[in-house]
Amino acid sequence: MASIQAALGRLEHAIAAGHHQTRCLRRWSEFIRERDDHRCVDCHSTENLSAHHICRKTFLPEAALETGNGITLCRDCHREVHRGFNGRPDMQEPMDAQGGEKLPAMERLYCILDQDAVERNTLDPALYQLSDTVLGRFKRLQGFASNTDFPGPPVRQAYLIWAQASPGVREAVARANGLTLPKEPxxxxxxxxxxxxxxxxxxxxxILQNPRWR
Structure with missing residues (x-):
């Protein structure tokens, strides 16, 4: 744990000192790999590792240095999540219209990152931080108000937000079946x-609530 805290300290110092983004990203990458014990969180390989931005920094620059937006992946797993379009997103298009954000992959990566932290007993919010600003953006992109409550630490909230059907889709399905669903997630x-x-x-x-999330 001491090496993880040391890597976090170097990242925080680089950000606080106003170092160039390239240097800060290098510190961010070093921290993510250290936190994840230098193995792929998905397949547990220890070869050819990279720190991957779960939500791309070209789509959401404010999440580029947040510790909860990174996960260590091996070359094969990293290649898989970048398969297809990987260019700069057209912000005039709906999210993932070009196929670059890969929403199912984002949901899954936040999920396994949360599970990995629980299993390794490392789920310290500082090690998996996502700001209220970023979580608010996620909620609005999914059609929820930015103050909609989702339970758990930040990275778990991110998973639960992306695991939702948007309110519009949910309402349409409910209406087609003669139901009126509550507005809560x-x-x-x-x-x-x-x-x-x-x-x-x-x-x-x-709603009969799944106790896992409460």
Whole structure:
């Protein structure tokens, strides 16, 4: 743990001292690999490692140096997440319209990063930090208000945000099935139960919450 804290200190010093972005990114990369124990978080290979930005820094520059936006991947796993379009995003297009953000991969990487931290007992918020600004952007991109509550430390919140269907999609599916869903997020494993009275009329519903997230 001392080596992880030392790497974090070097990153924080570079940022606080106003060093060039290239130098700060080098410190960020060193920290991510140190924190992840110099192995691929996905396949656990220890060969040809890189620190990967889960949400691309070209899409969200404010997340470029946040510790919760990085994960160590081997060459093969890194190549896989960059398969297809990897150019600068057109910010006039909807997110992932060009295929560069790869939303299912983002969701999965935040998930396995959170799981890895829990298993290794390293889930210190400073080691996996995502600012309220970045999490707010994630929420708005998914169609939620920036103050919508998601449980857990920042990297887990990121996973749960990207695991959501957008409110518009959820509402359309519910309407097609004659349901009225609550506006609060439905987290993975949650179950929505509709109440029906003796006359067969719907009287509302409730969410049976997955205790894993609470």
């Amino acid at each position: 439905l987290l993975p494993g949650d179950i929505y139960v509709e109440r029906i009275d003796e006359e067969g009329e719907r009287t509302g519903g409730t």
